[in-house]
Amino acid sequence: MKKNKMICSIGQKTLVFCASIFLLSIFVFFVARLAPGDPLEAYYGDRVERMSVQERMRAEMRLGLHDPIAVQYGRWLENAAAGDFGISYKYKMPVEEVIESRVQNTLLLGGLGFLLIFGGALLLGIFCTWQEGKWLDRLICQVGTITCAIPEFWLALVLILVFSVELRLLPSSGAYDVGGSGSIGDRAVHLVLPMTAVVVNHLWYYAYMIRNKMLEEVREEYILLAKAKGLGRERILLVHALRNVLPSYLSLMAISVPHILGGTYVVEAVFSYPGIGTLFYESARFQDYNLLMLICLLSGAVVILSNLLAQGINEAIDPRMRSTAFVEKNQEVKS
Amino acid sequence: MNHSFEIVGIRAQEVKQIKQRRRYLSGLPWPALLVLAIMILGCLAVPWLGVRDPAFMDMANYNRPPDMEFLFGTDTMGRDVFSCIWHGGRVSIFIGLAATVLSTFIAVVYGALSGMAPVWLDDLLMRLTEILLSIPSLLLVILLLACMGKPNVFSIALVIGLTSWLAIAKVVRTEVRQLAEADFIAAARIMGGGTFYILRKHLLPNFLASIMFMVVMNVRSAIVYESTLSFMGLGLPLSVISWGSMLSLSEKALLTDAWWIILIPGVFLATLLLSLTSIGNYLRKEVNRKESNL
Numbered sequence: 001m002k003k004n005k006m007i008c009s010i011g012q013k014t015l016v017f018c019a020s021i022f023l024l025s026i027f028v029f030f031v032a033r034l035a036p037g038d039p040l041e042a043y044y045g046d047r048v049e050r051m052s053v054q055e056r057m058r059a060e061m062r063l064g065l066h067d068p069i070a071v072q073y074g075r076w077l078e079n080a081a082a083g084d085f086g087i088s089y090k091y092k093m094p095v096e097e098v099i100e101s102r103v104q105n106t107l108l109l110g111g112l113g114f115l116l117i118f119g120g121a122l123l124l125g126i127f128c129t130w131q132e133g134k135w136l137d138r139l140i141c142q143v144g145t146i147t148c149a150i151p152e153f154w155l156a157l158v159l160i161l162v163f164s165v166e167l168r169l170l171p172s173s174g175a176y177d178v179g180g181s182g183s184i185g186d187r188a189v190h191l192v193l194p195m196t197a198v199v200v201n202h203l204w205y206y207a208y209m210i211r212n213k214m215l216e217e218v219r220e221e222y223i224l225l226a227k228a229k230g231l232g233r234e235r236i237l238l239v240h241a242l243r244n245v246l247p248s249y250l251s252l253m254a255i256s257v258p259h260i261l262g263g264t265y266v267v268e269a270v271f272s273y274p275g276i277g278t279l280f281y282e283s284a285r286f287q288d289y290n291l292l293m294l295i296c297l298l299s300g301a302v303v304i305l306s307n308l309l310a311q312g313i314n315e316a317i318d319p320r321m322r323s324t325a326f327v328e329k330n331q332e333v334k335s
Numbered sequence: 336m337n338h339s340f341e342i343v344g345i346r347a348q349e350v351k352q353i354k355q356r357r358r359y360l361s362g363l364p365w366p367a368l369l370v371l372a373i374m375i376l377g378c379l380a381v382p383w384l385g386v387r388d389p390a391f392m393d394m395a396n397y398n399r400p401p402d403m404e405f406l407f408g409t410d411t412m413g414r415d416v417f418s419c420i421w422h423g424g425r426v427s428i429f430i431g432l433a434a435t436v437l438s439t440f441i442a443v444v445y446g447a448l449s450g451m452a453p454v455w456l457d458d459l460l461m462r463l464t465e466i467l468l469s470i471p472s473l474l475l476v477i478l479l480l481a482c483m484g485k486p487n488v489f490s491i492a493l494v495i496g497l498t499s500w501l502a503i504a505k506v507v508r509t510e511v512r513q514l515a516e517a518d519f520i521a522a523a524r525i526m527g528g529g530t531f532y533i534l535r536k537h538l539l540p541n542f543l544a545s546i547m548f549m550v551v552m553n554v555r556s557a558i559v560y561e562s563t564l565s566f567m568g569l570g571l572p573l574s575v576i577s578w579g580s581m582l583s584l585s586e587k588a589l590l591t592d593a594w595w596i597i598l599i600p601g602v603f604l605a606t607l608l609l610s611l612t613s614i615g616n617y618l619r620k621e622v623n624r625k626e627s628n629l
Contacts, residue, residue, distance in 0.1 A: 020466045034482045149609035151559045153566050154601040157585050262473040284477050
């Protein structure tokens with residue numbers, strides 16, 4: 001019985017995932033093709049301006065750009081189902097290969113940043129709850145609010161200005177030295193500034209949420225009971241209060257994925273870090289449809305997947321969240 | 336007197352006064368409000384301040400560090416940064432406000448409709464917002480902006496407004512779902528109130544407090560979007576002065592070590608965002624205040 005339910009839940013989630021990706025692909029496809037830019041420019045560069053009408057026609061025909069959008073979409077879908085996402089107009093390579101060469105850089109920056117942000121935010125949030133109202137908590141709150149208010153790209157700029165231009169300590173762009181072997185040390189040095197920009201910008205936002213959630217939790221009756229039972233502050237905070245905060249923290253982590261992903265993309269662009277973000281701006285600017293499409297789908301897939309994952313985790317931890325039946329029942333009781 | 340039951344042995348308990356009603360206007364984030372007021376007044380009053388023409392390119396004095404003549408220096412094209420700050424602020428703040436008005440309007444209407452709709456339609460509408468929320472919003476903004484052709488102030492405000500209503504709509508929908516069952520809504524309906532009348536008169540005042548924080552934060556993020564886009568060359572062109580487009584000169588500024596071109600617009604931007612954030616936090620904090628049990 002229980003197993004059946006789980007399979008059912010997984011099946012439902014897979015269905016939601018597929019439907020979301022499908023809708024997303026339609027949306028991105030149509031929006032991208034409605035843009036007034038000229039995709040031939042990405043393919044042929046400046047030569048486009050010297051092309052005759054016939055040459056243009058032939059080129060468009062060859063790239064399949066003269067058909068109605070719906071037909072183009074159908075063809076794209078057919079090819080994509082067979083694992084062929086088309087070629088990048090700019091790089092003249094299959095888009096999977098273009099992305100493959102960049103994706104590890106983004107994973108490194110985004111993934112490591114994600115872990116640092118959420119590990120740090122949890123610690124910072126608990127610490128601030130511990131110190132609630134004392135000077136250290138207030139100081140951290142003030143500093144945090146300031147770091148949070150700074151736009152990401154400007155923070156990145158200031159970091160470049162201070163550490164690369166003035167102090168000449170760290171490199172300002174790229175993921176490794178040109179011509180270098182890309183050793184671990186070299187990569188790490190190139191990662192410091194972008195990583196700082198990503199982490200500093202997001203850290204406080206989540207730490208503050210943890211702090212607020214914990215402060216709310218600490219005002220519950222059961223904390224009073226635990227205290228009356230004679231438990232120590234650490235135990236109450238780390239075992240009793242934290243346990244009730246963690247599920248919402250997990251879903252917060254999932255919801256934050258688009259934010260952090262977007263933030264990583266911005267930072268990548270400022271540092272000309274060869275990742276998916278830089279690629280995205282290029283493809284949006286040069287109307288590199290196939291590339292744009294796959295990047296959007298991949299980003300969307302990551303986000304939707306993490307949303308569903310969060311739902312699953314929540315359901316596993318808190319049985320009340322299993323399906324909307326509970327919520328509806330409650331509403332019935334109320335009415 | 337009826338002595339049917341009697342309470343024995345209860346210690347008189349002191350009733351804790353949790354929150355005293357604070358005096359009117361005390362506890363407001365005054366520094367933030369003051370900074371905001373100065374910035375807005377400065378931007379509004381700039382034609383009468385007697386600053387230089389921000390668009391004038393002084394070729395004799397380009398890339399000058401701040402001094403008495405040019406308070407904030409000049410940029411790589413010889414424009415006076417001090418004057419650009421105030422003129423650019425108008426554009427940045429306008430985009431922030433316009434985008435927020437648009438997104439709040441869409442969010443309230445969409446959220447309320449979804450909240451009052453039958454369950455299947457509600458499910459459908461909410462799924463749709465979830466799918467849209469799953470695209471990193473910056474990607475969405477860039478995609479839509481690409482459709483609008485050459486970006487200008489209005490198209491940027493429009494695109495940011497069109498993409499940032501989702502989160503508020505979800506909150507509005509939850510609130511409306513809870514409120515819609517209430518008797519006073521039924522009473523209003525029986526008396527013949529239309530959907531929009533009920534929304535405006537009965538629902539909006541009830542959920543306004545819970546979205547105010549998000550609305551203020553939306554102004555903030557709209558300003559961030561504008562500056563990020565313009566900085567990357569996807570938003571406003573250099574000739575339209577905003578804090579973002581001023582920062583798009585920063586690549587050249589880095590090469591010539593012109594720190595003022597990067598730092599000054601950024602500091603103004605960050606200060607504005609900071610004061611908006613603290614006003615937002617104040618609004619959020621107002622909702623509940625209780626004593627700690629720890």
